[in-house]
Amino acid sequence: MRRFHWSLLLGLLLVALGIGIVFFQKPQSSPAETVTKVAPSIHLPRPKRTLRVSPSSPAFVINLPTISAPTPPPESQDSSENQEWVTSQVFEMERLAWFDDPESLSKILAELKSSAPEIREAALNATVNSGSRAAVPYLQKISAETQDAAQRKSIDEAIAYLNLPTLVESLDEDAYGKGKSAPPKLRLTPKTQH
Numbered sequence: 324m325r326r327f328h329w330s331l332l333l334g335l336l337l338v339a340l341g342i343g344i345v346f347f348q349k350p351q352s353s354p355a356e357t358v359t360k361v362a363p364s365i366h367l368p369r370p371k372r373t374l375r376v377s378p379s380s381p382a383f384v385i386n387l388p389t390i391s392a393p394t395p396p397p398e399s400q401d402s403s404e405n406q407e408w409v410t411s412q413v414f415e416m417e418r419l420a421w422f423d424d425p426e427s428l429s430k431i432l433a434e435l436k437s438s439a440p441e442i443r444e445a446a447l448n449a450t451v452n453s454g455s456r457a458a459v460p461y462l463q464k465i466s467a468e469t470q471d472a473a474q475r476k477s478i479d480e481a482i483a484y485l486n487l488p489t490l491v492e493s494l495d496e497d498a499y500g501k502g503k504s505a506p507p508k509l510r511l512t513p514k515t516q517h
Contacts, residue, residue, distance in 0.1 A: 390429055390432045390433045390461065391429065391430075391433045392433065392436070393433050393434045393435075393436050393437040393438070393442070394412060394433075394434070394437070396408060396409075396437075396438060396439060409439050409441050409442060412434065412437070412439070412442045412445070413441055413442060413445040415430075416431055416434060416442070416445040416446050416448070416449040417445065417448075417449060417452075419431050419449055419453075420448075420449035420450075420452040420453045422453075423453070423455070425457070427453070428450075428453060428455050428457060428458060431446050431449045431450055431453065431458075432446070432450065432458060432461045432465075433446075434446035435447060435450070435461075435462075435465050435478075436465065443474065444477075447477060447478065447481055450462065450481060450485075451481045451484055451485065454485065455485070456485050456486070458485065459482055459485050459486065462478050462481060462482050462485075463482060465478060466478040466479055466482070
């Protein structure tokens with residue numbers, strides 16, 4: 324029983340010491356006061372918004388840089404070599420979708436005009452997976468040139484998907500309201516109590 328009493332007494336002493344440290348320490352300046360001392364007025368810039376391009380807008384790009392021609396298929400269309408080539412091109416489209424650079428996007432967009440429908444479909448999926456809105460004007464141009472109604476529909480769906488606002492844009496729009504060009508100025512000074 325004696326050991327229990329000493330353990331209980333030691334536990335109570337530690338709790339009292341903890342309470343004493345928490346409540347009786349020297350008041351320190353808050354982080355907001357520290358920021359105010361270092362930089363009295365900081366205005367954080369609003370994140371850049373990406374331009375949504377539509378044919379009716381004045382910013383619509385008419386003279387698009389040329390995209391290279393798609394990779395030509397092997398000579399025999401019905402051979403197993405051709406099927407291997409199609410499979411490798413589909414894999415290449417999936418691989419290129421992971422890179423966020425203009426060269427990869429250019430290679431993907433070039434394959435949208437491929438003679439093999441599997442490669443065109445993989446290139447369209449890769450374009451959507453890349454999430455780059457820079458592809459929208461090219462997709463609009465290819466959609467206008469396409470004779471196949473099913474392919475035009477899938478390209479138009481890809482354009483609509485790429486033009487959807489991102490989560491950051493949606494939150495930004497909710498926070499600052501539609502049409503506002505700048506966020507309210509942030510005030511980092513502590514409120515004084517009167």
